[in-house]
Amino acid sequence: xxxxxxxxxxxxxxxxxxxxxxxxxxxxxxxxxxxxxxxxxxxxxxxxxxxxxxxxxxxxxxxxxxxxxxxxxxxxxxxxxxxxxxxxxxxxxxxxxxxxxxxxxxxxxxxxxxxxxxxxxxxxxxxxxxxxxxxxxxxxxxxxxxxxxxxxxxxxxxxxxxxxxxxxxxxxxxxxxxxxxxxxxxxxxxxxxxxxxxxxxxxxxxxxxxxxxxxxxxxxxxxxxxxxxxxxxxxxxxxxxxxxxxxxxxxxxxxxxxxxxxxxxxxxx
Amino acid sequence: xxxxxxxxxxxxxxxxxxxxxxxxxxxxxxxxxxxxxxxxxxxxxxxxxxxxxxxxxxxxxxxxxxxxxxxxxxxxxxxxxxxxxxxxxxxxxxxxxxxxxxxxxxxxxxxxxxxxxxxxxxxxxxxxxxxxxxxxxxxxxxxxxxxxxxxxxxxxxxxxxxxxxxxxxxxxxxxxxxxxxxxxxxxxxxxxxxxxxxxxxxxxxxxxxxxxxxxxxxxxxxxxxxxxxxxxxxxxxxxxxxxxxxxxxxxxxxxxxxxxxxxxxxxxxxxxxxxxxxxxxxxxxxxxxxxxxxxxxxxxxxxxxxxxxxxxxxxxxxxxxxxxxxxxxxxxxxxxxxxxxxxxxxxxxxxxxxxxxxxxxxxxxxxx
Numbered sequence: 128x129x130x131x132x133x134x135x136x137x138x139x140x141x142x143x144x145x146x147x148x149x150x151x152x153x154x155x156x157x158x159x160x161x162x163x164x165x166x167x168x169x170x171x172x173x174x175x176x177x178x179x180x181x182x183x184x185x186x187x188x189x190x191x192x193x194x195x196x197x198x199x200x201x202x203x204x205x206x207x208x209x210x211x212x213x214x215x216x217x218x219x220x221x222x223x224x225x226x227x228x229x230x231x232x233x234x235x236x237x238x239x240x241x242x243x244x245x246x247x248x249x250x251x252x253x254x255x256x257x258x259x260x261x262x263x264x265x266x267x268x269x270x271x272x273x274x275x276x277x278x279x280x281x282x283x284x285x286x287x288x289x290x291x292x293x294x295x296x297x298x299x300x301x302x303x304x305x306x307x308x309x310x311x312x313x314x315x316x317x318x319x320x321x322x323x324x325x326x327x328x329x330x331x332x333x334x335x336x337x338x339x340x341x342x343x344x345x346x347x348x349x350x351x352x353x354x355x356x357x358x359x360x361x362x363x364x365x366x367x368x369x370x371x372x373x374x375x376x377x378x379x380x381x382x383x384x385x386x387x388x389x390x391x392x393x394x395x396x
Numbered sequence: 397x398x399x400x401x402x403x404x405x406x407x408x409x410x411x412x413x414x415x416x417x418x419x420x421x422x423x424x425x426x427x428x429x430x431x432x433x434x435x436x437x438x439x440x441x442x443x444x445x446x447x448x449x450x451x452x453x454x455x456x457x458x459x460x461x462x463x464x465x466x467x468x469x470x471x472x473x474x475x476x477x478x479x480x481x482x483x484x485x486x487x488x489x490x491x492x493x494x495x496x497x498x499x500x501x502x503x504x505x506x507x508x509x510x511x512x513x514x515x516x517x518x519x520x521x522x523x524x525x526x527x528x529x530x531x532x533x534x535x536x537x538x539x540x541x542x543x544x545x546x547x548x549x550x551x552x553x554x555x556x557x558x559x560x561x562x563x564x565x566x567x568x569x570x571x572x573x574x575x576x577x578x579x580x581x582x583x584x585x586x587x588x589x590x591x592x593x594x595x596x597x598x599x600x601x602x603x604x605x606x607x608x609x610x611x612x613x614x615x616x617x618x619x620x621x622x623x624x625x626x627x628x629x630x631x632x633x634x635x636x637x638x639x640x641x642x643x644x645x646x647x648x649x650x651x652x653x654x655x656x657x658x659x660x661x662x663x664x665x666x667x668x669x670x671x672x673x674x675x676x677x678x679x680x681x682x683x684x685x686x687x688x689x690x691x692x693x694x695x696x697x698x699x700x701x702x703x704x705x706x707x708x709x710x711x712x713x714x715x716x717x718x719x720x721x722x723x724x725x726x727x728x729x730x731x732x733x734x735x736x737x738x739x740x741x742x743x744x745x746x747x748x749x750x751x752x753x754x755x756x757x758x759x760x761x762x763x764x
Binding site for chain 2: 152153157189192194195197198201214221229232233260261263265266268269270271272273274275320332344345370371372375376
């Protein structure tokens with residue numbers, strides 16, 4: 128089986144030090160588009176889609192494998208293996224933060240550091256822990272998704288883009304960006320939002336950066352503090368950026384944060 | 397709309413963000429899916445979202461959004477349509493569709509499972525037969541190793557000894573004496589090797605009852621057995637303190653890996669060995685293809701600063717009679733380790749560390 132085809136792996140950039148970008152739930156690798164140009168000159172960038180997202184090979188989806196975040200972490204490890212990567216700087220958004228955490232526990236020697244963008248180890252409230260959501264919210268999420276798939280065909284049909292600010296984002300995006308297989312996305316949502324990886328955080332032995340946004344409805348400040356507290360070698364930056372996707376809404380600040388974190392390591396020398 | 401949501405204009409404008417008006421589920425999908433789409437492609441059409449009124453009543457809407465930059469800052473223009481009736485109708489269709497899909501899926505699944513079961517049964521029959529054959533071979537081979545091959549070697553040694561006695565007594569040429577010594581040495585080496593091979597080969601019949609062992613105590617036992625002052629493993633982090641298995645044999649594995657690190661230590665650095673353990677999840681199925689069940693495994697890591705092995709040879713080092721350094725012993729140690737771990741349904745891996753040293757990882761299924 129061709130891992131690189133399965134996960135639609137794209138390698139760009141002129142450097143040798145690897146940065147791997149992992150997208151979150153509900154999207155695909157295109158979400159890193161505003162971030163990657165800043166690193167192309169000095170790094171080797173690895174981008175991919177999880178099976179069932181973007182332009183991955185949906186036929187490779189296995190319900191048992193992707194029935195837990197472990198299966199997704201195995202994708203990450205298999206990509207590293209297929210490309211013979213070492214010393215990887217892993218950037219994961221949202222659920223990919225935990226996927227990176229799991230992968231780094233399994234094979235810490237593969238990773239140089241983890242950059243966790245809006246991480247949450249558990250989205251559901253538990254005794255003594257505020258994840259931000261109740262089970263009922265997640266049931267609603269499933270319903271909302273179902274409802275949105277009613278018009279799925281039109282959803283994927285090419286649309287005329289009226290994007291005057293960013294003319295570079297044309298056609299290819301219409302078809303691919305955030306396109307998802309219905310069945311798989313439903314399962315991915317369950318795995319993402321019902322997972323509880325709080326116990327995994329103390330097992331991480333790789334240095335990490337937590338990027339915490341202001342007013343993040345999906346991963347709150349409290350959740351960020353919890354992650355920071357449990358991750359042994361972690362640094363936390365509070366961003367001015369609001370929302371849950373700073374790499375798209377505030378790319379310049381996100382780039383600055385990543386650069387600031389990477390700088391003292393003298394990675395380029 | 398404000399009226400339906402039971403808000404006053406002053407409570408909302410400049411006070412509440414759009415996403416705060418959504419139900420929890422809608423908020424997640426809006427923030428993780430629609431908003432990224434809006435940011436990347438500038439517009440989203442026909443998104444279904446559920447808003448939540450002040451008192452918690454659901455208010456379903458169909459929305460279109462366009463991102464503009466007209467006033468020098470990003471502005472979202474949104475148009476929404478309340479769709480309670482239509483939503484009810486769609487919900488009805490959806491429910492019927494879901495029921496049909498579920499039935500179809502279950503039926504499909506049942507047929508698939510039946511076919512799979514038959515296939516597995518056939519496979520099982522084949523494998524049982526194969527296992528029986530291998531077992532018989534195993535028994536025969538063991539007899540050859542333990543007796544048929546030992547005996548001639550013993551005799552060669554015996555006769556060589558007799559001959560040596562004669563050469564000494566009757567003063568035959570000196571070189572004969574040294575040849576005979578070599579012969580004796582070689583046959584002794586062969587006997588030793590045979591004995592080890594036989595022990596390796598019959599290991600499954602000699603496993604001890606599984607008990608609980610303490611990793612710290614096992615490391616201590618392994619270290620004191622070796623009794624080499626340079627071998628002082630540091631327990632850096634024990635996420636798991638106890639393992640269940642054939643404890644004497646697992647202790648032997650630790651001992652072998654420690655002695656391995658010592659044997660291949662570098663001259664310029666003092667030997668440093670770190671041992672750690674963690675509970676991780678791994679796929680239980682290693683032999684069955686395309687089967688996944690992530691279960692708990694105890695991961696034990698032994699890290700050293702020895703010369704290590706080249707990464708390209710990692711699979712080979714566990715091979716039978718594989719020798720990587722001239723000063724290696726019989727080449728059985730790591731193969732023996734591998735077999736012990738595999739008899740616990742676990743696996744052992746090794747990896748060269750960037751910058752020198754090697755790391756062995758033992759994974760054992762966690763038995764609570």
